[in-house]
Amino acid sequence: MLKALIIDDKPANINTLVKLVEMYCPQLSICATCRNIKEGYIAILKLQPALIFLDIEMPDGNGFDLFQRFERLPFEVIFTTAYDQYAVQAFRENALDYLMKPIDIEALQHAVAKAQEKASLVHNNDRLEQYLSQLRTPVPSKVSIPVLDGYLFINHQDIIRCEASGSYSHFFMVDGKKLVVSLRLKECEHMLPEKFFFGYIIPI
Template sequence: MKAIIVDDERLARNELKRLLENFPSIEVIGEAANTDEASQLIEELQPDVVFLDIQMPGKTGFEWLEEWDGFLPEIIFTTAFDEYALKAFEVNALDYVLKPIELARLSESIQKLESRFQRPASTEKSVTANHVLGGNDQIFVKDGEKCWFVRLDRVRLCESMGNYVRLFFDDQKPLVLKSLNSLEERLDPKLFFRCNRKHIVNLNFIEKIEPWFSGGLQVTLKGEKAEKIEISRRQSIRFKELLSL
C-alpha cells in the first residue's frame, strides 16, 4: 500500500518513516510539509493512505479535508493533541494516533488499513462477481431493533455519518455500519452519483438542478423533505459529462 506523510516537522516525518519500515505492506512514496504540497502529491501519486498531522501552518488537517473534493485516500491522523479524536472520526478518518507514536499503536492502525485493502483469496472472485448493485437489487438493512428489506431504487440519498452511512428511503433513514467509500464501490454508477465527500444521490430522485458557489451545483431531491445537496466543483464537471448528450 502506497503512503504519503503530511507533517510540517521534518523530524516527525523521519520518525514515522522509520517506524513504517517495520511494515513491509507499506511503501512511503512521498512526504509533504503542508496541505498545499499534500494536494499536489495526492493528485500525482494516488496513494492508498495519508498519515496526516492536524496542526500545521496555513490550513489545518481538518480545514484541508473540508475543502478537498478530489480523490481521497484513507486518512490516519497523527497528532500530539487528543481533543480532536471525535472530530477525526466524523470526517471518516481510519484512525487517530497520538504522538509520540509507539510502534504497537501504529501496528494497530496498519492492521485496520490492511483489512480495508485485503480480501481472502477464496472469496475474492465471488465478491468481484457480485460487486455492483443496481436499482432492482434488494438489500437487508438493520438499525437497532428495526429491519428493512428494501430495493435500491427506493434509496434516494446516502449520507456519511462518521463510520456509518445513513440511508434515506420513503420516510425512513436508518444507519448502517459502512463507510461511504465502500458503499460507493458497490453501487451502480449509472444510478448513484457521488456528489461530495458526504453524499451519494440516486439520479432518478433529482428534481431540480441549480448553479451553486465556486462553480458547483445544488440539486433538490423529490419528496416531501426535498433535500438539497451540493455537488462539489470537481464533481460538477463529472455530473455534467454524465448527463450530457
C-alpha cells in the same frame, strides 16, 4: 504493498515516522512526504496513495482542511498529532485511526493493519463489481469463426470446448460435430465470451 503519504510540517516528525514504518510496517511503501496541505494535495492527485498519515496543526492550515478538497476521500487517513482534543472530530470525519505523538509502535501496527484490511475489502468489492458488470453486459449469442472453407456463424452455447492443434483449433460441438478452425487457441480465447469459457492445460 500499500502506498502511503506523510503530511507533517516538522521534518523530525516525518523522519521518525518514516523510520517506524520501514522497521515495523513492511506492508507500506512511503511514496512521498509533504510539509503542508497544499503540497499534500498535489502529491495525492499525482501519486494516488491508499493511506495518508496526516498531522493536524500546521502553519498553513488545519489537517481537516484536506478533507474539504475531496467530495469523497479516495484514501484512508491516520491522524498523527500531539493534541488529543481533535479525536472526536477526526472520527466524525471517518478517519481510520488517531495516533498520539510520540507514536506507539503497537498502535501504529494496529492502525496499518486496519488500513490493509480495508484496502483488501475495497479491492475485492471492485473485482466483484467488475464481474457483476460483465454479467449485466449483453453477450452476442453468435460468433463468427473462420473454418477451412469459409466462415460459420454459430451459437457460443453450442460449443462444448476448444482444443489446440498447431496453428488450428478444434471446436467440439453439442451435436457431436468437430469443427477445424483456422485460428490458434489463444485467438479463439479472445474471441469467445469470458463469462462462459476459460483456458486450462491438460497434463499429458
